Amino acid sequence: MKLRTANRSAMRPRKRLTRLALGAVAIGAALLVLTALPAGAATLSNMSWTVSNNQVSATNTSYSYSFKTTTANTIKTITFAVSGAGLGGAPTITRAYGIGAGTVAIAGQTITYTVTTPVAVPAGIPIYIEFGGLTNSSTAGSYTTVITTKTAAAATIDTGTTPAVALAANNTAVTVNLAKSLTFTVDTTAFELDMDPSLGALADQSATVGLTVQTNANSGYTLAVKDNATGLQSSGTGNPVIAKVSTGKATSVAWPGAPAWGYTVTGTGATVDPAFSGSKYAGYTAGGETIATRSGTTGGSADTISIANRVAIDYSSPSGVYSDTVTYTVTPNYN
């Protein structure tokens, strides 16, 4: 009796486990069957449609569509069926976000975007596609676009209709051309240093030139500086030259004392070349060197860059009037 009881109690957990396993298999199979079944097309969300020019018959118009996927699936094509008639042009792909690279074609009122290498797109992914090169219908009226995402088997995944866009003949088309612009200001266009080797304060002097740069170039700007090939020279006394503190920014040094002529850079907004960190000085070069850059637009606040020009002399420097021309060049970067 005892043995029987022991066997039964040992068998119970096994039975439970078998039942659990069978249940799990059944649930899994049901889920597989459910997912394999063709789901009913859901509605796309957050749909919008804008046109760059809503005059009838306007050419080279851009149509921008945005929406969010509702159903996770592999999208092969997206069709944009514009209501009415008269849509024309040769569409180009200006931008596409949230979807892989593809091609665009137009047939009648339908623009089709075909994904080159389809991949699974989860639900809730924002997609934005902008087509260029389209020609508006010649008929004034209210138009909508039915957007449909499809699988490789052309089965509809999600679909929806955009809000209406009105095309009219009596609109005023407004085009604002905003130029790529750069403003460059220097606060000192010429300066003098009255020097005397007999007193430390007069033998080692600095003059700071303040520059400001403001641009709407997306990639910012590059600021370079150069001076005359002859450097700081005195033509009146047989061309003696006060030596440059270094041959360029690559060999920048802490201020070594007289006799020397050099500069250092500090700035706000711009990225100053690291050669000038720790108040290091460099000599100007005739070929020019980049001293500061910015990788984006300055926005409403101008960048400020200060160039401290420093000259130190001693009794080895012949008396006379020394001169040089320092040229700062700012160039907007390409976007």
Next chain:
Amino acid sequence: MRFALVATVLATALAVASSATAGGSAKAVSGSRALAVSVPADPVPAKVGGVARTLIRVVNPNDFAVTVLIRSRTLALGDDGKVSVGSGPDPRWAGRVQFPGEALRIPAQSYRNVPLAIQVPHLSPDLYFVGFLVTPVAAEGGSITVVNQIGSFLTLDVPGPRLRLLTGHLHLPSFVLGSKVSGAMRVTNLGHASVTMWGENDTTSSPGGAFQQERLGPSLLPVGRSRSIAVSGKPRWPVGIVTVTTRVTYPGRTASQTRELVSTGRVIVVSPWVPAAVGGLVALLVAAIWRRRRRRRRWPRVSAAQHA
């Protein structure tokens, strides 16, 4: 106390005297000068063998007139959008674009539109850059003259199908002790034409992170040049695996098709306070065990004594 006071007064007097002498000898002999140059934001369409017409604008924001010279210059396009202007005229455009030969006087608070007619030679379809330099005529006087000049360029677009090819590499660490992961996608143009690319940086994190899409605006990449695109991602919890997918899209042979570069990286991100918290917990645990053992050592002696 008296010595300290005298020293302070002396130091102050010396500082004032030295600053007065040092500052008195450097003088600006000519004031500020501003200058602005504007060009069309978009490339100018240019048909081979035809004439592309455009203009540049030179603006004088000063309260006095400024005289400027506009001259052709070579351009050197670098990585990450950088441009430098050469010292001589661009031979490609010699005789094909006429910049004003004489200096232009721009009245105060005014501007001059400078129309340009560019004769387009036989070029393959691509973007081309016409560089120029606007230099103000330097003021007289002063031993050191300062010139602020602006280099700029016009972009011409010769239409037609072109061979575009980009390559890229996503640089991401595999582990970050911090709150977010930062990296860069380095894209290089290996094709035969400039490329205007755009893209997106998609991030998800596990566990529980929602999909994040950061859109990257259009940017130009000339032939042989590279550009870095900053990418970043954040886990939802203090510890997580962040998956960063960077997609760079660009036009194919024509603008009706696109190509793409897709790179994905996974990074384990651990917030710095997690190790600190774990360390604290371990310390507490060790302290608790030590305390318990200490109590056990004391109590058995007492109970043994009581039993005895």
